[in-house]
Amino acid sequence: xxxxxxxxxxxxxxxxxxxxxxxxxxxxxxxxxxxxxxxxxxxxxxxxxxxxxxxxxxxxxxxxxxxxxxxxxxxxxxxxxxxxxxxxxxxxxxxxxxxxxxxxxxxxxxxxxxxxxxxxxxxxxxxxxxxxxxxxxxxxxxxxxxxxxxxxxxxxxxxxxxxxxxxxxxxxxxxxxxxxxxxxxxxxxxxxxxxxxxxxxxxxxxxxxxxxxxxxxxxxxxxxxxxxxxxxxxxxxxxxxxxxxxxxxxxxxxxxxxxxxxxxxxxxxxxxxxxxxxxxxxxxxxxxxxxxxxxxxxxxxxxxxxxxxxxxxxxxxxxxxxxxxxxxxxxxx
Numbered sequence: 001x002x003x004x005x006x007x008x009x010x011x012x013x014x015x016x017x018x019x020x021x022x023x024x025x026x027x028x029x030x031x032x033x034x035x036x037x038x039x040x041x042x043x044x045x046x047x048x049x050x051x052x053x054x055x056x057x058x059x060x061x062x063x064x065x066x067x068x069x070x071x072x073x074x075x076x077x078x079x080x081x082x083x084x085x086x087x088x089x090x091x092x093x094x095x096x097x098x099x100x101x102x103x104x105x106x107x108x109x110x111x112x113x114x115x116x117x118x119x120x121x122x123x124x125x126x127x128x129x130x131x132x133x134x135x136x137x138x139x140x141x142x143x144x145x146x147x148x149x150x151x152x153x154x155x156x157x158x159x160x161x162x163x164x165x166x167x168x169x170x171x172x173x174x175x176x177x178x179x180x181x182x183x184x185x186x187x188x189x190x191x192x193x194x195x196x197x198x199x200x201x202x203x204x205x206x207x208x209x210x211x212x213x214x215x216x217x218x219x220x221x222x223x224x225x226x227x228x229x230x231x232x233x234x235x236x237x238x239x240x241x242x243x244x245x246x247x248x249x250x251x252x253x254x255x256x257x258x259x260x261x262x263x264x265x266x267x268x269x270x271x272x273x274x275x276x277x278x279x280x281x282x283x284x285x286x287x288x289x290x291x292x293x294x295x296x297x298x299x300x301x302x303x304x305x306x307x308x309x310x311x312x313x314x315x316x317x318x319x320x321x322x323x324x325x326x327x328x329x330x331x332x333x
Contacts, residue, residue, distance in 0.1 A: 024100040027079025031108060035072030042068060060122035064115045070199060071111050071134065077142055078207055079103070082164070086145060089160060089214050091153035097142045103137060110134040123184055131182035135175035142168040159246035159289075163210025166254050170202025194264040202257055209253070209286060212225030217241050219291040246289035 008161055042065040083100060086092050110133030117127040145168065149161065177195040179185060215238035225234035256279030263271025 015311070021170070023084065024097050024104070025080035026083040026103060026250040028083075031104065032073045032076035035068055035076065035111075039065065039069040039073055044231045060118045063122075064118035067111070067118070068115055070115075070204075071107075074204055075111075076104075076107065076206060078109070081211070082115070082145060082207070083148075085211060085214070086148050086152075089154075089158070090149060092148040092151055093153075094148060094151070094303070099140065099147075103144065104141050106133065106140065107137040110137055128179065128182045128184075133178045135172075135179050138171050142172060158213070159209040159241075159243055159250055160213045162247070163206045163213065165208035166250075166257075167203050167205075167210065170198050170206065170257075174199035174203055181266050188267075190264055190267055194261055195274060197264060202261070204259075212290065213241060213246055216290050216293045240290075240293050242289045245285055248287035249282045249289055252278055252285060254282075256280070256282055279325075 045062075046065065048055060049055060087094075110130050113126060113133060114130035117124060117130050121127065145164070174195060177191065177198060181192065181195060217237055220240055221235075221237055256275045256277070259275030260272050260279060261275075263269070263273075263275055
């Protein structure tokens with residue numbers, strides 16, 4: 001497992017050198033891959049230590065490992081991909097990426113300080129300061145992505161954007177819980193569980209599920225219908241997703257997630273069970289919303305009688321006459 005894990009980021013890093021047009025997504029993804037290597041190094045070290053008993057593995061060491069993987073690898077990858085997909089799916093282009101560059105520096109500095117603090121000084125004030133800096137970076141990311149969304153050209157709000165909104169709120173909530181836990185105040189274990197649940201299921205889970213609402217239909221359309229026109233007109237991208245079912249799925253997922261999170265914070269088993277059941281129902285509906293990507297779809301819009309290929313000189317062909325033949329136009333002969 002370690003060899004493919006090393007080769008994958010290495011190949012991406014080599015490919016990155018050949019890119020002519022720089023985009024913040026590439027830098028964020030590369031930084032995330034570097035942190036993936038650090039995360040793998042932590043895992044190998046802990047595994048060897050369990051075998052040879054070099055030192056005692058403390059909970060703060062495990063916390064450093066988890067944050068290197070979640071905030072370092074997944075977090076930075078999520079940020080970079082979110083910037084790029086917001087451009088593609090919402091047509092939200094921008095001229096300056098200054099805020100994204102500031103975010104990258106702040107995220108890297110705060111995460112490095114947090115991991116080192118958890119490893120070397122787990123009870124010091126540095127851990128709280130680093131957690132606060134990382135929370136500020138999450139806030140900057142949410143604000144910057146919201147500014148991109150406000151300037152979008154495609155004004156219609158999609159199901160994918162609804163998932164992203166829930167994801168950003170969850171990341172902010174997880175960041176606040178992280179700052180609270182870093183103070184070292186005596187908190188019950190359920191708060192740690194709620195912290196992980198808000199970050200993984202809320203922050204990353206909703207973001208990934210929302211991206212699937214766009215990526216799966218797009219890849220399916222390219223694979224099936226991009227080779228050329230067939231006997232019937234190809235479906236539109238929106239024909240491959242049941243958007244109404246997607247909105248219902250999002251509402252159930254959000255309600256189930258929020259109910260479960262409240263149950264974890266209040267130690268209510270009933271809330272956890274109820275929220276988990278609603279969340280599972282929303283997940284099944286979400287699969288139903290993209291079921292058309294696995295089945296042949298029909299076009300909801302068909303070309304009219306004038307939707308033919310233009311004349312080589314750039315003019316549309318003449319409309320047919322009642323007899324069935326095209327009407328003669330000057331200059332077409």
